[in-house]
Amino acid sequence: MTNGQEHRGAAGYGGGTPQPNPYAQPNPYDRPNPYAQPVPPQQQRQSQSQPPPYAAPPQPVGGLPGPLPRRNRLVVLLQFLLQWIYAPLWILGLVVVFAAIIAAAIFSNYGGDGPSSDGWLRVNRSFIPPRRLRAELTGRPEDWERYVTPVLRRRIAAAEASHAAGGGQVQVDLGREVSAELAVRLYRGLGAEGVVRVAERFGWQGAPSGTDAGRVRLVRRFPAPATLSAPSPQDPPAAPGTPWGPQPGRFAPLLPVIFLLQIVYVPVYGLLTFWVDRPEPDYWERWGARWTVGPRAFRAEFTGSPAAWERHVRRILKRESTRELGRSADSYGRLIAPDGTFLRRIQLHRATYRGAGAHQALRIAAEQGWMLDPAFAPDPANSLRLCRPDHR
Structure with a gap:
């Protein structure tokens, strides 16, 4: 008998044994991938010496742009010296401009359109870090490589961290692709x-x-999880405090205080940290689940009533389902299989099911045909990613 934390026959939460489909409706991850394209026999023979299907073949370097001409040394030195003067003035000017825009919006009902580009905000684009100065002056590829390598390493690490947190573009084989870009400067x-x-x-x-x-x-493709270690909707309810079970509620008398103060500290925190690059694609949802309380979830969290939490889950699930089902099939583009099959996707955040538990939210979603998305590893502590097969 399971405790709600594992599939039948699995080794527990995080087990890796494939399980039979627990859902009554067709499940995309217990049958052949409907997105798979037929492969000619000749390509099948060639693929035996190729990398795994989720590793895209290397991009031929011959067709890519090569090094650009070196900039004038005197211009580079002047820019490096003067930037310590104009960069602070530029930032100060931006502060004044923003203050003027806010004042105009408050006192004169200014509703005009802003600039079509945000390039004027990017003071960093004209800034030469000291570490890049040597490469700019010499123009030698080896100096540029020494500068680019750590920059590229950081960009790649951030992109892979985003994938681990659920980011990336879903592919036709249910894997996900993450990308990173570098500007020519x-x-x-x-x-x-x-x-x-x-x-x-x-x-x-x-x-x-x-x-x-x-x-x-630059891109890298990651395969879909081999199995989804999660309880079945038919399993007994997950125990409270476990990853799939109901989570402890916050101190009830503190909730009204949070509800009132969040009107002030949420925008202040957002304004002070908007420039921070967050590797987690759902950072604000996670932060909100910890430091805010939504008006719709207030009653459920304040009372801790299982019935109130279930009503809240159903309300949010209905909203997300309606929004997703309203999308036309053509909007899924390349994610539509040759037979017209595709997967609709929604996401329920932890704040939606905190007191009910991820397992209970999964049970409610299964009643409407939703199931765990096979493109994402289950992460009940933060969100539930669900999918529902559809046909054009």
């Missing part, structure tokens, strides 16, 4: 072909498209 003397060679050391490739003289785009 970061690799001028190395060229896009040199950047791709460096990226290949980390298991990344140049994108088949989107790489031009002004930027280079």
